[in-house]
Amino acid sequence: MEKKITQEEFLNLKTKADLLELLSQKHISTQKIEAKLAYEQDLRFLQMELVKLQNWIGKKRKKVMIIFEGQDAAGKGGTIRRFVEHLNPRSMRVVALNKPTEIETGQWYFRRYVKELPQPGEMVFFDRSWYNRAVVEPVMGFCSEKQYKTFLKQVPEFEHMLMEDGVEIIKFWFSIDKEVQMTRFTSRKTDPLKLWKISPVDEKGQELWEKYKQYKEEMFTHTHTMVSPWTIIQANNKKEARLESMRFILSQFDYDGKEEAKTYLNPDPNIVMRYQRLNHLDV
Numbered sequence: 426m427e428k429k430i431t432q433e434e435f436l437n438l439k440t441k442a443d444l445l446e447l448l449s450q451k452h453i454s455t456q457k458i459e460a461k462l463a464y465e466q467d468l469r470f471l472q473m474e475l476v477k478l479q480n481w482i483g484k485k486r487k488k489v490m491i492i493f494e495g496q497d498a499a500g501k502g503g504t505i506r507r508f509v510e511h512l513n514p515r516s517m518r519v520v521a522l523n524k525p526t527e528i529e530t531g532q533w534y535f536r537r538y539v540k541e542l543p544q545p546g547e548m549v550f551f552d553r554s555w556y557n558r559a560v561v562e563p564v565m566g567f568c569s570e571k572q573y574k575t576f577l578k579q580v581p582e583f584e585h586m587l588m589e590d591g592v593e594i595i596k597f598w599f600s601i602d603k604e605v606q607m608t609r610f611t612s613r614k615t616d617p618l619k620l621w622k623i624s625p626v627d628e629k630g631q632e633l634w635e636k637y638k639q640y641k642e643e644m645f646t647h648t649h650t651m652v653s654p655w656t657i658i659q660a661n662n663k664k665e666a667r668l669e670s671m672r673f674i675l676s677q678f679d680y681d682g683k684e685e686a687k688t689y690l691n692p693d694p695n696i697v698m699r700y701q702r703l704n705h706l707d708v
Contacts, residue, residue: 464664470688471671472511479548481680483516486545488592491674492554495599496637497630498609498622500663504599505550507667508674512548521552534558534576535583542592555580559644564636565626577647584653594653595677597670598641598700599660603634645700655700669696 438444441462482489491508493501502521509517520541529537535555543549558576562568568576584594601609610627613619630637649655656673660666672692675683683690 464668467668467688468507470686471668471675472507474675474683474686474688474690475508475671476511476513477682478675478678478680479512479516481678482548483546484681488543488545488547490543490549490551490592490594492551492556492594492596493599494553494556494560494597495658495660496601496606497627498606498613499599499601499660500666501597501599502552502622503663504667504670505552508550508671516546517548517550518543519550519552520554534572535579542587555583556644556648559648560637560640561626563640564633565629577643580648581650581653584648584650588652595674596653596655597658598645598655599658599666601660603631605661606634607631649700657698657700659696659698665693665696669693673697 444458481487493505495501505519509519518541522537522541525537538555541549541551555576558568558573559580563570563573587594610623610630613622613627645655658666658670658673669692672690675686675690676692
């Protein structure tokens with residue numbers, strides 16, 4: 426029979442192990458707690474590795490940019506927050522641009538992103554990027570057909586030039602199911618702390634799901650290249666997506682102290698995968 430924990434017993438706990446032992450004695454299921462503790466421990470160990478990576482990038486004067494794209498409510502922002510939580514802000518930035526100004530709309534499309542590119546020794550995290558023009562803008566009618574086609578033609582060459590200039594680009598697409606997106610939209614509407622996340626574009630996400638899917642596939646077809654490939658993150662489980670995307674980043678660099686990591690650094694291939702044009706999965 427399950428017994429309750431008394432206040433005195435709770436106050437006497439010293440460690441997480443003590444808590445698990447007490448719950449076991451009380452015949453209280455520890456499965457969810459053990460999963461949460463395992464996640465927090467893995468997250469901490471991976472964040473420690475990210476600090477090492479940042480130091481190595483600074484020492485080697487690398488220029489690293491990580492693009493986070495995906496469906497609305499796929500968990501991009503939350504993942505970025507975990508990435509940067511313990512990084513040195515002097516050599517790291519998060520870029521989340523507002524819609525273009527009137528002046529910017531008359532300029533070369535990539536211009537406003539060029540000024541946000543990483544400096545030597547810097548990591549830059551893009552919470553959405555120039556790929557707005559590949560999916561969101563054509564779906565919502567924010568760009569013309571000519572602008573859209575010009576973008577698809579220019580972006581592989583643009584990214585190739587960046588790579589030739591020493592910018593290391595990692596492109597993530599966070600993928601969720603339609604039902605998961607609906608659940609997360611509902612949560613945003615009922616949580617006062619998340620209301621700011623809801624926008625008219627988000628509201629259209631479910632209604633225009635198939636149209637988004639069509640443009641997303643066109644984007645992959647034109648912009649998944651050997652020089653700048655797309656990496657898909659299956660993100661129905663937010664915590665798994667955070668950890669595995671971190672593992673993927675860490676696996677891409679041979680940084681100092683990597684061999685001393687306290688957790689494994691190879692991502693789960695069932696959660697992290699390269700996009701292939703003939704991929705049968707609905708990403």
